[in-house]
Amino acid sequence: MSAVLEYLLTSPAQLFALWGGVALLVVLLFLRQPAVLVLVSGPTGRLEISRHALHRLVEACCEQLKGVASARAVISQRGNRLRTVIRLKVRPDAKLDAIQGYLSEEIAGIYRDNLAFKGEVGPIEIKVVGVVPEPEATF
Numbered sequence: 001m002s003a004v005l006e007y008l009l010t011s012p013a014q015l016f017a018l019w020g021g022v023a024l025l026v027v028l029l030f031l032r033q034p035a036v037l038v039l040v041s042g043p044t045g046r047l048e049i050s051r052h053a054l055h056r057l058v059e060a061c062c063e064q065l066k067g068v069a070s071a072r073a074v075i076s077q078r079g080n081r082l083r084t085v086i087r088l089k090v091r092p093d094a095k096l097d098a099i100q101g102y103l104s105e106e107i108a109g110i111y112r113d114n115l116a117f118k119g120e121v122g123p124i125e126i127k128v129v130g131v132v133p134e135p136e137a138t139f
Contacts, residue, residue, distance in 0.1 A: 033076060034051075061103070069132035071088050072086070082111060082121055083122045084124045088127065089129060
């Protein structure tokens, strides 16, 4: 082990690179999102939901719309505020303004009513990333 340490310490540039890498790993560990999201915490207990389950809940809400073929959700929390980004693949006949309005209201309702989230529902960004053709009818 000491031979490796001596090799790394032979040059100030190598030492700087080593400490820079360690500092980057520490920063990344502190900035990552937790695996669970605490929705309500009180004297009687806590209500938590896993980040994966929350993503699937929002995606299922999106995919039940007629004009939406598939959805991917990313939800992050900063303080007591949720930020939601939804990437949609839609069908050619989709009415995007109606989809955006419905999903914004429905997702905010899910956070408040179904999950009892007491914090602020932040922006709900909807991005259309693709158009999927209608499935051909088979007779």
